[in-house]
Amino acid sequence: MPNLSTSTPSVREAAFRFRCIACGDLNDNASQNFRCRQCGDLLEITYRGWKKAEPEARNLKGSWRQRRLSQSAVDQSGVWRFREVLPALVGDAEVITLREGNTPLYELPQCARITGVPRLFAKHQGLNPTGSFKDAGMTVAATFARLSGFRWVACASTGNTSASMAAYAARGGMRSLVLVPEGKISWSKLSQALDYGAVTCQLRTDFDGCLRLLQELVLRAPVYQLNSINPFRLEGQKTLALELLEQLDWQPPDHIIVPGGNLGNSSAIGKALVEMSDLGLISHLPKLSVIQAEGANALVRTLREAAGKRLISVQAETRATAVRIGNPASWKKAVHVLEATSGACEQVTEIEIAQAKAEIGAEGIGCEPASAVTLAGLKKLVKQCFVKPEETVVLVLTGNLLKDPDFTMGFHRGDLFKGSADEGASAALNGLRRPPIVLDATLEAVIRTLEQAEK
Ligand code: F0G
Secondary structure: OOOOOOOOOOOOOEOEEEEEOOOOOEEOOOOOOOEOOOOOOEEEEEEOOOHHHHHHHOOHHHHHHHHHHOOOHHHHOOOHHHHHHOEOOOOOOOOOOOOOOOOOEEEOHHHHHHHOOOOEEEEEHHHOOOOEOHHHHHHHHHHHHHHOOOOEEEEEOOOHHHHHHHHHHHHOOOEEEEEEEOOOOOHHHHHHHHHOOOEEEEEOOOHHHHHHHHHHHHHHOOEEEOOOOOHHHHHHHOHHHHHHHHHOOOOOOOEEEEEOOOOHHHHHHHHHHHHHHHOOOOOOOOEEEEEEEHHHOHHHHHHHHHOOOOOOOOOOOOOOHHHOOOOOOOHHHHHHHHHHHOOOEEEEOHHHHHHHHHHHHOOOOOOOHHHHHHHHHHHHHHHOOOOOOOOOEEEEEOEOHHHOHHHHHHHHHOOOOOOOOOOOHHHHHHHHOOOOOOOOOOHHHHHHHHHHHHO
């Protein structure tokens, strides 16, 4: 493919450093576990001299848009076309890309009616190459893993990170090691990791146990960790917000609502918003709100019971297995972005998640259960008058409908809540169910069914 990269950057490529989010210690290098050498807290990537670059920064909007017309892989990537606000690559290093990003922003007319918020949109990150938002972070972190000379990359995962990591490792000629909780992730996600060639270990623990083990492993073996503790992941995931703002012609929405699990994505989106504001690319900050499943509500409890000062871990349990996380690694970063953007944090029940997922599906879009917490959460935020009817709201749908067919089939067949405490209450959702109908193969039977459905 000819290299037609439109790389005339208007702002210097970003020279970066690692900064500890707690003690502020600055470093040019990060340790294997991406923790501060002084105090052990998480690191973030910072850039020098951005505020001064403000007038030049305005030209970026044009360059970023123009790159979409290019045939070069780095320009076609919805992540790397924003490369001036990403860590700079050295020399002519090649990126590992599956042309991630560039995901659509959809109107949600039916959900808008249900919630009473007419200007309601969904940014569908489930339409990334491996079916989740993880790809935007993985292209950056996998590229830097290879640049650092690693042969092995590894992650702990509830499924999507492992699918994404395995794909990018394979594309980049690296081996990958996946640690997932046994029996608690969907087959679709597990099958992706297998197909992309990962060494996949199902550990007899939960996600939090897998992540703890990985943190020890990276200190003992030459493997590069690709969880969202890795700050390169969050830099890539920032581009979700840039792309969204571009799609809204740089008029910030009033609210962005995102699911919260390990809390990397909310942290990344919030960081992007603050940086765009610093660069003068947007006039004001949208409120970024995080929604959690009630059974995995560590951030909700941390804010309500400890005023965001110390983490309150929980024993996580939810059918939205992607966010079945009780000890979120990036909780401090998430608290910080909630404060910076004046966002809210809410929790939603299993029934509310199932209902919202079916409502998004009925729009012809669909998403996985963890993504549907956003719509369920919006309903609560409207009730609390935190979101007003005249405001513009964007829900971030993080994963594809096909990521968890068991949940969808269970819902429509009516067995999702069977035998659980929610069984009685779930009857209220019967109107949303569309179970498959088994018929004799006769014209009459099909016509009768059609007539029945018309009633
Ligand atoms: N939605 C989906 C579909 C996810 O897969 C995840 C996280 C989240 C939301 C939460 O995002 O962790 O950044 O707050 N999945 C991880 C994984 C943890 O291993 O795939 P977060």
